[in-house]
Amino acid sequence: MDTSYNRRRFLKTTALSGLGLSLAGQLPGLAAPAPGKRVGIIGLDTSHSTAFTKVLNAADASGELLGYKVVAAYPYGSRDIETSTKRIPGYIEEVKKLDVEIVNSIQDLLKKVDVVLLETNDGRLHLEQATEVLKAGKRVFIDKPIAASLSDTLKIFEASKKYKVPLFSASSLRYIKGVEGLDKSKVVGADTYSPAVLEKTHPDFFWYGVHGVETLFTVMGRGCQSVVRVHNEGTDIVVGTWADGRVGTFRGTRTGKHNYGGTVYTQDGNTTLGPYNGYQPLLLEIIKYFETGQVPVAPEETIEIFAFMEAADESKRRGGAAVTLASVLEKARKA
Structure with a gap:
């Protein structure tokens, strides 16, 4: 959710449940994730990006997360939806405090990561961005909405088939x-x-x-x-x-x-x-997908x-x- 109420609720819940939402300054240096566990984020214009990073990069992250860590992020992201663009500078600073490198392009990102969270809430960008990731042979979770048109939704799944990389998209x-x-x-x-x-x-x-x-x-x-x-x-x-x-x-x-x-x-x-x-339940399903390549939601259901x-x-x-x-x-x- 992008509402402030649900963001506050998530932060409170995960802190109390021991998922380890570390405060700024409590990460003296995050240990490098194991091969295959490096997560990249596309889009720092949504609260999902920072919420997921705080959980994955917590010093005491849950074992259910299997050691996956966010190591790099490309901030864009919408450039013309005001409610999104105004968040980017602040979210850049938040993730940098969690040992996340900010990169200048998706191509730069793909050189540094094994899997991708496509988080920008601007669905108009998703077809182009997801296609870059799929071409690189990397698994990608596409946050809601998967696209800003039904036509683009179909094209994204066509690209998934073409490049033989299953993808997962869902609302929490x-x-x-x-x-x-x-x-x-x-x-x-x-x-x-x-x-x-x-x-x-x-x-x-x-x-x-x-x-x-x-x-x-x-x-x-x-x-x-x-x-x-x-x-x-x-x-x-x-x-x-x-x-x-x-x-x-x-x-x-x-x-x-x-x-x-x-x-x-x-x-x-x-x-x-x-x-x-x-x-949390969605993030755990994303991690299972990253680990196994098995999607919990069939493409046909997302299309429907x-x-x-x-x-x-x-x-x-x-x-x-x-x-x-x-x-x-x-x-x-x-x-």
């Missing part, structure tokens, strides 16, 4: 409390909600609504065929119909308190989703999530008409 809301232990084979429907604040450079839900949509697909799984969107100034509701007849809804709020959660309806009763679990959001936008443009995911995917493949 995939690991919201309540998901663990859920028997997804018994899910008959779900309602989820999250903030859906807008950024003019990105399609509607791609910027922030992706969090709640990812939660919906985490519990419902793939197979959504069509969506209908109900729009007003403060809230948008998207109703998705799955191929097996199940219905899942996402409610995105523009104003008010930023909450994340939902309800899952199962054959055994209802399960409440929430509260937000912080970044972004097709769902694009279909929701199209439904809005059509005044709430039903729009199939197949139709927006066909259009994106031609773009």
Whole structure:
């Protein structure tokens, strides 16, 4: 999350749980990570970058992190989204205190690292940046949104296939409390909600609504065929119909308190989703992926999530008409 509330909550939680968020000046010199464990970051314009670095580079980092350390970072990152660009100078100073070298290009970065966290929240840059990493044969986690268009989303996964490097992308809301232990084979429907604040450079839900949509697909799984969107100034509701007849809804709020959660309806009763679990569960999955090359989220599911959001936008443009995911995917493949 990029909200100050969740950033403060994450820092507090990880400090209390012993993940070792070291204060500035407590790292007299970080031991060099073992071969294969050097992490590079692209994009110091999001709080995710500093949060992940503080956990990975802590003097008493958890053994679950397998010795991975951030050793270098390329700061850019958005150059024209003000809420992002203004963070870069401060975040550069934060990671430098954690023994992270600042480099001038992605090519310089790739010479110094084994794996990459593509963290800039400007999805317009992701296709070009991810392709550089994939060409170099390095595993890459792409933070949300994977791209700023459905067309670019497809092209990123095409590049992954071309260069034979599996990649992983997800929102941290995939690991919201309540998901663990859920028997997804018994899910008959779900309602989820999250903030859906807008950024003019990105399609509607791609910027922030992706969090709640990812939660919906985490519990419902793939197979959504069509969506209908109900729009007003403060809230948008998207109703998705799955191929097996199940219905899942996402409610995105523009104003008010930023909450994340939902309800899952199962054959055994209802399960409440929430509260937000912080970044740690996602980071552990990223490390497993770096170590094994096995992706925890299939490319097809990530593509369907972004097709769902694009279909929701199209439904809005059509005044709430039903729009199939197949139709927006066909259009994106031609773009």
